[in-house]
Amino acid sequence: MASSSLSRLREIARGHVAGSAASPAPVRELTYAPVDDDGLPVDPRLAHPDGPDVGLDGARLVETAHGPTIVVEHLHEADRSHGRLRVEACGEVCNDETLTLLAGRPLGDRSRLVYFDLETTGLSGGAGMLAFLAGVGEWTPDGFRTTQFLLPSYAAERALLHALNAYLRDDAVLVTYNGRTFDVPVMELRGEMQRVPQVVCDIPHLDMLHAARRLWRASEEGDRSCRLTHLEESVLGVGRVGDVGGFEIPARYFQFVRGGPAALLEPVLLHNRLDLLSLAALTAHAQRLVRDGRESPPAGATAFGLGALYERGGWNEAAVACYRAAADDHWQTRDVRRASARALARLLRRLRRYEEAAGAWRLVLQLGGRPQVLREAREALAIHHEHRAGQLEEARRHAVAGIEEAIGRGEREQFSRRLERLERKLARGVPATTPLWND
Template structure:
């Protein structure tokens, strides 16, 4: 009996399919062809049930000497929409994003060599978007990927190919098909792939003692860029307690306006596959494959938004949090001028809104650091002063600003009295541990310097009076 989620999904999808089914040209076995696979202890159902599963999922069956693979192909055409994003617009943005990809490659060395590769041009292999559905949620040697979801730009559409494991004994065949398909593509794009997807699939190739096709391939994990750009944004209204997180399902709401209806929860996905292995009924996997396809298209949408921000700069956003995140990304990639421009834009937006003291303070503090590291202490001091005077400034940030200003006045402007007053203000805030020891040490040093200066002034005055008397 179909669950409520499955019935809701069938109603929604019945009005407008999310993608166009595509028959794979290299799928040599049709739904009614015979093949030599025999049931095993791991997969008790035979070829008829595998063919029926492929037909249920709108896929095809490929038999190889080492097993059987169910392949499901879908095509997202240029005029299709993903939330409020048109697929054709995503494709155009990614194709024109070579410079932005180079910026991300400088920020994350694992993506080195990515800029100019895989943007869908005639000379370069297309990017490979990868997402796995696995038998466990935490990885480990016993966890297998039963769906390897891949997507790539193909002309004016995004082609999604999903490799489904019909039984545990067919894993070697699935890995061989994935290797063949990945070999025709370029750089890899994932979401949390460096931590989960890629190590897991590398482990499976290692288990079967076959080379992994992803070794040495430039790899951009968009989770890191997403955390730079969108972590800490204001929480959206709604009951979801994780609405301010950087999970892909949350970002697709904010960036693409996609609200999934009847989506299968992630924790439920492994149990659906285990049930399929036991009874051969593939209907519960329809929702799993749709979940995987949406993840892949959302991955492209997140990448397109990141490319737009990096390429166009802070002028394309009116969100101080997003602008601040863009500055952090620029700073990590070494684009200091762009980082400073983004910080100034974030400060300006926060001042206009008037309700973002945290991001305002963060931007001022990072602006001061950037200016100090680039050898502009007087400009850095301006940012520290603005931070110290900021209403509702967090106490820790104000203490950092006063300490930095005390150092500036002691060593740069030589205004020892102002430096001493700032140190006393720091001590009034009650710092603990090393910070208090450092402040007290600085205060003693300043008092010695002030005493020496005053003593020098007295000596000079005495000499002047003696000269007058003579």
């Protein structure tokens, strides 16, 4: 026992403590720490003894009451293109109504849309992760202007946070991509640690990731994750060449704070600017879809996603038109058509348009699919024909089919009880037009 304890203490001293079989040690994210040429830790405040190298395109060193920070400004001219869109076209903001629909809630009467994206020293979160680059973009009469706040050293974080607050103010609407989960919590944590509450955490926020998932997840233009880099290529037609990999970004920054040349960060700054411009263009494109889709639903599976957005926002007639367009599109996959027909049937039933809902449920059955979906359609049609249309024989047919298609005892028993009731009605000659309840 003593020998075993001594061995364990030695392992602890070496930092090699084996976890139990039941609770394996968590895999930690690879992190980077600045070291000198001899492998010794470097105080990042001493990395640039003569001041940070600001030899970056559009960069200037800004002195604040809390120290220096680097600000990099860049303008994407209005007459240039970003993928298939001209920059000036990307800057069209339709109205507050479309933004409210995309956000799922009112964003208030704000005069500015600001697009926000962070580059950090890791992705795992926690107090050790720094946001070393905060990129902000907004539309101006000349085009899309990005203002990037770059951390020259760890000691300058307080200055960066104050400079960012002064720029954002409180009259803006924040637009991010997955910012609700990542960017805003990171800024909230860094603000708490530096005792500089962040404006970015308090202003109205539109996270475009959630709207993008509703719009494009079911279509070939999206993928299951709806990554921004995927959507900018498939929706906007943007192809990045030589873009820096996300795994490489922290390493470049750590080389910079060790005293490396500022040129190391040029690809990182470009990556961040492209993220901001693509986010702004995607937001404008989504707004136009929302604005125009009420009169003319878009083609393809995007109509299904747009219908979901409309329904969530209470724009029911527009949702019906979009669902119907997607369900009737024979060029679409059966999965998309079935999902659209199912959503259409549910919405029409909620709107008490029962005959139209029954037609949509029949299309669901025609397209086939998972047993749970078919059971829902069978049950809805059996209810409709028994209690609303008064067509007992048709209701009986759906009850019999439901028993045959049931995959569990509970489902079979439910349809069996319905079938028994229908057969009793048929035997007694119950008037077919007598409903069991009033709608």
